[in-house]
Amino acid sequence: MRHLFLSKEWRLYVILVISILAIGIATMLFGKTSISLSELLLIFKGDEASPIVEQIVMQLRLPRYIIAVLAGSMLGLAGVILQSITKNPLVEPSIIGVTSGCVLAAILAITIAPSFLTTSSVLPVFACVGGLIVTLLVFYMSNKAGNGGVHIALIGVLISSILQAATSFILLTRQEAMGSVLLWIIGSLNGRVWIHVYIILPFAFIGITLGLLSASLTNGLRLGDTQASLLGLSVTKTRLLLLGLSAVLTAGAVSVVGAIGFIGLIGPHLAKRFVGEDARKSFPLSILISALILSGSDFVAQNLIVALPIPSFNQEPQLPAGAITALLGAPFFLYVLHKHVVKRGI
């Protein structure tokens, strides 16, 4: 009988999509201003609603939710791709240096032209270019070092630390930019509006489409280099393609929402726990789980502050979503590390 219904992964997909939509509805309804379901329906029917309510939903909450879903999906896909090619479940997208590249580029841009702080649509473009340049550098260096799959993580970590040191140095000398940049380093969806949707959308569309299409290539790589080439897969090219893809996905997401951590670690790990290592299943599942986690974290971040007003937080009256994911992610990371170490018997 069970076979007449959906297979295991399709049931998971359906449950996740429904949950993501439910978070969407909750995001529209709750927040500093509560909106009733009937008001929300009025807006989506295109009927007359109070302008202020329409403003809140259409100009603030909706774009913000869309960005949370897209950025979560992108980080989740980037994470699962990188974990597959490095064969390391502890790898997350920031490992290839793209995140610290984004951050440094953004801060340099702010330092050179402080007006960028206010014209926030230009900043993501700078961040993205910076992230991709750093990724290229990491590729280049790890290719010189030999086996791209293994060394890439080491070189990425190394370059990231150097860039982070540079970032800290600039921040120390430019105290006035500290506040908003810090928020960006933690990762936040505060103040994200339609312009940011338009920035992230092409990255999301191209990256996710190509990522899903490359699932069978990733499966081929799982056989190891020898067998993969025997089956006609050009191993180096494929690995480079996948690395490039995860860099584009990460840069697109990080440049808009900042360096939100751990999403690209938790999503893929949970996905593989449900469906195993087969990329054709773990890729879409990781996308959906990560989208749910980020949109859920942002919902919690927005509403937690209403329930618990923190006095000293009056300047930025919202908790950044990155703080929530870090709160969830750090213990999770330790758990995965522990499990991994126990499994390997180290």
Add this chain to the structure above:
Amino acid sequence: MGLEKILTKELSFSYGNRDILTDINAVIKEGEITVLLGVNGSGKSTLLKTISRLLPAKKGSIYLDGQDITNESNRNIAKKMAMLSQINETLDMTVYELVEQGRFPHAGALKMLRKQDHQAIHNALERTSLLHLQHHYLNELSGGERQRAWLALALAQETEVLLLDEPTTFMDVHHQINILNLITSLNREEGKTIVMVLHDINQALAYADRAIVLKDGRIYNSGPPLKIITPEMLLEVFQIKANIITDPDSHHTVYVPYSVI
């Protein structure tokens, strides 16, 4: 029969400046089982890897069906030749997922598996008696079962040529004979051309249509096994003293080693 399926002309290979294969002129006839013999390190695996183009020839060329494939794309080769490597990693995947990859050269990178692909996978699993283990993870299998899973991957490729590097290692005698009979039936019933490395001289005598003996990266001799597996060859190549005996009742020929020099 009798057509030349694979030819190598003056084929040489070296790691750095250490020559591993020198001027190999090998003839693999269509529809035959060819067995490669030689001591450890004589270049048997290297020859298979060079023919399958896993390793680039340093000199000389390789012909498949009369066409020079020395510079042909990997994907096109993978549709015509499948290879079972001597050493295979233990991977974190199920038997089915592994065997499924054999369809990669046919299905293309982005295409879904079609009906004939599923059929090929099923056949490969069935012939290697792995249907009951198809959803098990490779690291839950015994060495011999894992070896059969990798063989099933090669079978799923549905190629005319199979290159098998020690297909019977890790197997008990029962499964060794099973696999050799399977290989024979693939050869006799489906006309597959088979090149395999065996260490058991008696199995070579029993199963080969033709044998190629390698010594220090060169062809020492080649021909029908009964002609070239002789006490002299065993002495010169393997440094053993042995007699070749034919059982009067079954007419099976075996070699009986009695001392090492």
